[in-house]
Each structure stands twice: as C-alpha cells, then as structure tokens.
Amino acid sequence: MHGKTTYVDRNDVAKALEVLKAGGIILYPTDTIWGIGCDATNPEAVEKVFALKGRDQAKSMILLLHNENQLASYVNDIPDVAYELIEVTDRPLTIIYSQSKNLPASTVAADGSVAIRVADHPFCQQLLQRFRKPIISTSANLSGQSSPANFSEIDVAIIEGVDYVVEFGQHDMKSQKPSMIMKLGSGGQFEFIRK
Numbered sequence: 001m002h003g004k005t006t007y008v009d010r011n012d013v014a015k016a017l018e019v020l021k022a023g024g025i026i027l028y029p030t031d032t033i034w035g036i037g038c039d040a041t042n043p044e045a046v047e048k049v050f051a052l053k054g055r056d057q058a059k060s061m062i063l064l065l066h067n068e069n070q071l072a073s074y075v076n077d078i079p080d081v082a083y084e085l086i087e088v089t090d091r092p093l094t095i096i097y098s099q100s101k102n103l104p105a106s107t108v109a110a111d112g113s114v115a116i117r118v119a120d121h122p123f124c125q126q127l128l129q130r131f132r133k134p135i136i137s138t139s140a141n142l143s144g145q146s147s148p149a150n151f152s153e154i155d156v157a158i159i160e161g162v163d164y165v166v167e168f169g170q171h172d173m174k175s176q177k178p179s180m181i182m183k184l185g186s187g188g189q190f191e192f193i194r195k
Contacts, residue, residue, distance in 0.1 A: 006122045012167045013126045019164040020131055025049055027154070027162045029169030030064065030137055031092045031121035033147050033176045034154060036162060037064075040134040043104040049136055050106070052161040054143040060109040061138040062094050062179075064119040066128035074114065074134060076101050079188040086118055092179035093117065096193065098186050107136065117179055123168040139178065149175035 016026050023045045025038045036052060038045035040063045050057050065071065068086050071078050076099035085093060100107075100114035108114045117137070119128060128135060139147040140154045148154045151170045159165055181193040 008122050008126050008168055010126075013123070013130065015164055016127055016166055017130055020045075020127075020135065022163075023048075024163030025052065025161075026164045026166060027140055027159060028123065028127070028166040029121065029151070029172070030124055031117075031119050032179045033149070034140040034151055034169075035137040036140050036158065037135045037137055039131075040107050040136045041103065043106050046104065046106040046136060049138060052158065053138065053141070055138070056143070057106065060113075060115060061107065061136050062115045062117055063103075063107060063134040064117055064124060064128060064137045065134055066118070066125065066132075068118050070134070071097075071116065074100060074102055074116065077186045079184055079186065081188045081190070082184055085182070085184075085190075089180075092120070094179045094181045096181065096183040098184070103134075107134075113183075115181065123166060147178060149177075 019026050020039050023042050025048050028037055036049050038049050068083055075097040082095055094115050094117040096113050096115045098113050100112055140158050141147050142155055150173050180195055182190050183193055184190045
C-alpha cells in the first residue's frame with residue numbers, strides 16, 4: 001500500500017461490509033474516483049447498480065480485488081505479464097482479461113472478458129480484505145453524466161439511491177481521475193483502451 005497510514009474507521013468498514021453481504025449497494029471512495037459498489041458475485045445486487053445508474057446492461061463494469069492472488073479465482077488464463085504490470089504501474093490500472101470464470105453474466109462482457117483492478121486505497125484494501133470477494137466499482141454518476149472528480153460532485157440521486165454512503169474520503173476535495181484500462185490477450189499482447 002505504498003506506505004499509506006491514513007486512519008480508516010473500522011465501524012465505517014463494518015457498515016459497508018454488512019450492506020455488501022446483505023446484497024445492498026454502497027457509495028465508496030476508491031484509488032481513482034468515487035464508485036458505486038456491490039458484491040460482484042451477486043447478480044441481484046449487480047442489477048441494482050445498473051438500475052441506479054440507468055446504465056445499459058451490455059456495458060460491463062470494473063471489479064476490484066484485494067490482491068493479485070485472487071485473480072486465479074475469477075480469470076481462466078492469466079498471462080505472466082499481468083503480474084508484472086500490476087507490480088510496476090504507478091497509476092491505478094484496470095486490466096481486461098479475456099476469459100472470466102466463477103462470475104455472474106451481469107459482471108462480464110458479452111465476449112466473456114472481465115475488467116479487474118487490484119485496488120491500492122486504504123478504505124478499499126480493508127473492505128476487500130474482509131469481504132474476500134470482488135466488489136463492483138463503477139463511477140458514481142448517472143449514465144451519460146460526467147464522472148465526479150470528488151464526493152462534492154456526486155448527484156444527490158446517487159447518494160439517495162444507495163444503501164450506505166462511506167464516510168471515509170468525503171472531505172477530500174482533490175480531483176481524481178478514472179484508471180488506465182488495458183486489454184490483455186491470452187498470449188500476453190496488450191493494448192490501451194484508456195490511458
């Protein structure tokens with residue numbers, strides 16, 4: 001975690017965890033922009049996120065994991081270069097893997113690929129570590145609107161539409177950007193989708 005010593009309220013994590021386990025949706029800070037999240041393995045919860053955003057279900061969403069060791073549970077073929085890229089990147093990096101497994105259809109693209117990021121963020125790390133499953137992370141905006149740079153820019157419809165709003169990071173006014181997105185082929189070839 002690059003030596004981050006930011007205090008995270010255990011109660012805040014516990015409340016978010018409770019909502020995730022109950023199939024609810026949360027509004028939470030990530031290593032990039034604020035996200036709407038849920039249990040990525042729960043199709044009903046994923047459905048709620050699509051409905052809240054008004055998002056086309058053909059557009060898949062990003063999954064967050066606690067560490068790269070979890071990748072093998074959700075990706076069939078992980079090229080060695082994936083681990084190297086995760087290790088050396090100095091910016092949040094979402095990698096699209098060609099063959100997902102153990103995930104509901106609503107979390108993967110039509111071609112079976114899945115977008116995953118190992119989140120390097122104090123709140124996310126604690127939440128993901130305790131939840132032990134992937135969490136959906138999609139930008140905290142209504143479909144068609146621009147992504148919020150910080151909490152103050154999030155539409156009230158989103159805030160009122162989730163089951164829990166995380167306290168951590170609400171007062172951080174620093175502008176955040178979405179992650180880089182890279183598509184990784186089974187042979188290790190890759191292309192940038194978003195830099």
